[in-house]
Amino acid sequence: MSRRSQDAPLLITALLVSLALLGGGYWLVRSNGLLGSESPTPSTTHNPQGGPAPSLSSGEQVLLADSPDKLAAAAAGQAGDPTQAIALLRKSLQQRPNDPEALIYLNNWLAREAPQRTIAVAVPAANLPDVAKELLRGVAQAQAQWNQGDRERSGPKPAWQLRVVIADDSNNPATAKAVAEALAADPRVLGVVGHFSSTTSLAAAGVYQRAGLPMISPSSTAVTLSGLGDAVLRTVPSDRQAGQALAMVARQQLKLARVSVFYNPKSAYSQSLKTEFVQQFTADGQGQVQLQEMDSEPIDAQRAIGQAQSFNTEGLVLFGERQSQGSEGLVLLGDRSTLPSALAIVEANQGRLPVLGGDSIYSLDLLKLGASAQGTILAIPWHPDLPQSLDFAQAMRRRWGGDVNWRTAMAYDAAQALIQAIDQEITQKPDRQNAPGNHPNEAQDPTRSAVKAALHRADFQAAGSSAAVRFANTGDRSLPLVLITVREGNRSGTGFDFRLLNPGP
Template identity: 25%
Template sequence: MRTKATMIAAAMILFLTVFLTACSSAGGMPQERERTLGKQSGDILVGVAWPFADRNEGFREGLELALDEINETGVLGSKIRLLEKDDHSSVTDGLTIAQAFANDPKLTAVIGHRSSVVTVPAAQVYDHAGLPLIAPSSTAPGLTSAGLDRVFRTIPNDTQIGTTMAEYAHSKNYRNVAIFYTNDEYGRGLANSFEDGAKSLGMQTIDRLSDYKDLNDLRRIADKWKLLGCDAIFVAEVMPDGASFIADLRKAGLDVPVIGGDGLDSAALAGTAGAAAEGTVVASIFNPSAANDTVRQFVQHYKAKYGEEPGKLAAQGYDALKLLAYALDKAGSREPSKLTQALKETSSWQGASGLHSFDGNGDVRDMPIILKQVAGGKFDYLN
């Protein structure tokens, strides 16, 4: 059933992507956008696509804080205005939004989406319409491997994260590792990267699992993993399903260490999985206690505005808009061609989540990957 659903989803994505990108290309939209924005004055329009209602997790708050700070002085003599749309983590909704953004020649750039399964096809729509895209959350390698010219990912990709987590597993002397993953763009990419990294370090992947029927089925699987000498499990899943799997795993009687990718980096991990989450190690890209002036100021201002400590996605929203403002100022223009070139030339720009430079594909380079471990129902930072 899952395989059939995956095939249907893939077919739908292919159909919609071909259809929408064809529409975007019609009429020379990149050239029209350049002409329009070359003469435009007034607000600088930036589209934002995100699952605000269901999976915001501080992202909008980070954006709003950055917007307040930027518009105190303005950029290029103007203020930035955000056009926010909720994509509901849906491919169909995401592509509908992407097409609407693509058809607006007054739009300068786009920030979004959260899920790789949405961002990967949407990025093609933006690129064909001449729109630079800043992707602050989607980690699938396919986003930047398609040869698109205007995509800039501000979070390490699955290859970087998977390799880092494999290195951590090796440092803990884990030898036989099982992988549980979500069968989508994010889960497959992260699972593959971890498995490749583990193999290169001499570890063995004893099994890969993307689904189980019920707790009895998982008990059977757990018993098999015990017989195979499983000494750790890597989870390439997002919340809340990742937490549910960890809780079920403990109920099934398997008490080996669990490590996971950035999809588990949520305060809800301990809240959902309870005591079962204790000891789980996950990847992140933001440490609010980092000894850095940019981080300290961001955390201070965020707490003053919202009364709570910011998380990873608040930092990503903040950095995405601040980076865009920096590049606009550096380009001296809101024209996408000049903005794109300024982003490509960005080197060691300091954001709340670390330094930002981009390689030739648009992937961020040299951003630190931080390890966090659940202890006492909350995260402790390991590095």
Template identity: 35%
Template sequence: MYLLTGRHPSELINSKTNQLTWRNLAPRISIGLAQLIDDLMASSPADRPRNSQEIRQRIQAIANSDEPVKLANNKPNLVNNNTFEITQFPTNITNLPHKSIVNIWLVGGATLLLGLGLAGTLLYRILPCEILGHFKSCPDAIGEHLSYGEKILTPLSETPEKQKGVEAFQSGKYDKAVDWLKKAWSSEQGKRDPETLIYLNNARIEAQKAQSYTIAVAVPLDTNPLDNSSEGSYPGLEVLRGVAQAQDEFNQQPNGARIKVLIADDANNSEQAKKVAEALVKQEKLLAVVGQYTSDSTLAAADIYQKNQLVFVSPTSTSEELSNFGKSHQPNFFFRTVLSDRFTAQALAQYLNKQANQQKAAVFYNPRSKYSKSIFKEFSSRFKANGGKIVDDSLGRVSPVKALNQAAKKEAKVLVLFPNTQRGVWNQTLKLINTNDCKYLVIGGDTLYNSEILDVVSKKAAQCLVIAVPWHSMDSPNQEFPQAAEKLWGGSVSWRTALAYDATQVLIKALQTKNQLSRKTLQQVLANPNFQANGATGTIQFHSNGDRNDQESKPTTKLVKLVVNKQGNLMFVPLDTMPYVINSPP
């Protein structure tokens, strides 16, 4: 049981039923095998297999079966009527009947060991390589947090069809994987799932034995929404949509090579980002990475990519530290399709100085976040250069009520919010916006462009909020992209999706320039000052340090505000009908 779940059996006993509740912790076990294991550990001898011959026969039947992997019946219901129910297993067993535990461990355990001893070879064939670890090597093993289609990485995206498709992919049955993933993609739940679309395109490549170029996308996916050290998976899914859309469009061409995408989950954790980067650079066929999501994760992984000469194009990391990183490495393997914090800071400072006519600001930021610290620094210098004054920069270190009292004492006229999306910081930001309740004008950076703002912030509080973002669908330089995106995903998409689409388009364009490409030659193509690609945000070119060339492509920063639509819901709209023109920062 420990081999299958990584948990001691004592942690799996349900105190009410006295049964082991374990199946949801081993989702890659077929129902047939799970039932056999339960029968082997049954407390009553009458419920166990009669002899070793019956055990062998049942294992052989499972080995010969095409039964897809499914989660067993005792999986907790994670979604029910659009609400979440979190189920935890008991960890304190001090009050459980000692006799029951002994019965399960000694009687059922002895029977299980006997069965495994008699049929070990067959179990070796059945149990997935991920479970057997060092005892059984996986073909093209790529790590726990990486997948071409072998495992589901996005939480709460499982459907029966998707699970069957992933199981077929993992088994090398790519035609079956295509069939099941097509069904998953066309299902009601699967229509907005970018992971399913990426896996479907990857499965088609394998089934057709088509020539392909391999890229990866590294984003936070399987994260605990209650974990203060991590972000939720929603921004990661927004990035995946952009990559999936670009891949799907390109792979529909009748001839030529295809794009295969390896998905990597870095959990927006710096240490995991390093581990993911180490795993990615070892993939011999991998030519480039779209990612990471945040500046902190990108900076954590940057040295690893640079050392191993693997191109990485970030669609969302804006820290000025990355500009310096690119300058200090030649040849430089870092690029980004998003403008740096200088542009967001310039847009917000110019708005306060010229349009809102507000000269005193109190600032909320997280000094432990590279992104938050970067944009605060850039805003401060530009706001002060235009005559503004920051009267308080400590709002992030006190409660929302104290923050507003401090702002009032120091006669602030506007609240400036630069949070990163670390859960604890983000929750504090939401509370501050609601507590403010439109007493002050609130402005902020692109992290505030988030679906939680629409769901959690009150309508009154939200209407005093102005946000700077790199792109908005209503002001897109390329109007074909938002229309295609809405058709594909069933709704409008965020700036993260647009910039991820552009990062993928940049790689696709570069990969088409030569028949034989290596990691080094791909870098050379992107670094060429004459290189350009077209995307959702217009024409994309790069400076030598990997920053986007704003002089040539003229990307603009958009200021958006929240309004109540006809249905009574909040939505982001551009502050003006035309793009807000920002003077290029020095």
């Protein structure tokens, strides 16, 4: 044990709140808050696993039922009246301009008579609608820029249009696997943006790999996704980077030698982050970690803080000489189901102890805790105030009426990568695009294998939200993490905002 750890006062404790609470998300809005050749394909899809069919839609049904006009547009589409569907979707967007589902369906209908290529996006629409919208905004932005062109994209319209199918996996592993089977069964789907959580991505990854269908997750960070196969990729950094970054901040910046780690043992993401954090935190033989489990059941926050404060070396075999030293930190490495418990601990802390965390705490719910959350330091993959993010952030504000979060940015990057890979294959093989027997609306060329190969080429890159999108052989992306903190501000409407920890000159 170091003398610095021995002399630390009991109440100089850090509350390290983690990446694990994947979900939540922070959408700062300052305003209102087709799988066919001619028309959208019906959403009734066979489930190879048995049971209810997964919900897929390209405009013929609504997965986020928040607009009467959007529902009426779906009915018009089912009735074979695309003109009416387009008019109703435009009306819906006038009332709710930040609705990405409506924009995707509108662009699908507008592209119905053009040469098309299809990708899908898997989101947790049924039970995490806010997260679903965050992801869909990124895909909708990429589709709109590609199909229609706007001030963010110069040059003529492309020779082909992008059609997007939305799939609801309900953030459930079994449903995610059924969604993957349904998408893999349709050869027109050339790539998938998704899934949201590490658990659902791991459940679906084997299906995509066997089908050779590229899957690019914008938000699954578990280390175990790395190297699963050449069809499994992601635009978000893995837990290895996040865990190491959090541990380095705890040891080097906050000078902590003891932390209590809360995690969900049933979550692949939580387990992954815990492993990476603990390994880095204890690498020099000085850091000590107390592990505490939490799940979806409500936690006694006061008791949890008390346990952390009374933490001593008796539970750590290699450093058993300590008898009564208080914990210097709490690390909450849960998942989406444990978000309420993590927030309860932060609230019970009442700002007495400093807080560190990761991308999932980038949440409006955290900001609503007010002064209790002030000073929290987070590690995330993207922030709108980064100099390299400013152009994208401004474009998103113009379209959506407010700032977007890292999940939207990473979903945009994933869609951009698929668009670029598809276009490269089409432009490199123009003679095949109009080959005899190929209907202009059928996405038969390029093939999935060609798109997958393009994504893995050494010279491949796509324009991203803050940096070019490139993939390693493992499917991972090298993207620096960003340190931010909670400070007083007026962007979120809570009195507190997420700001860069070191904004620079």
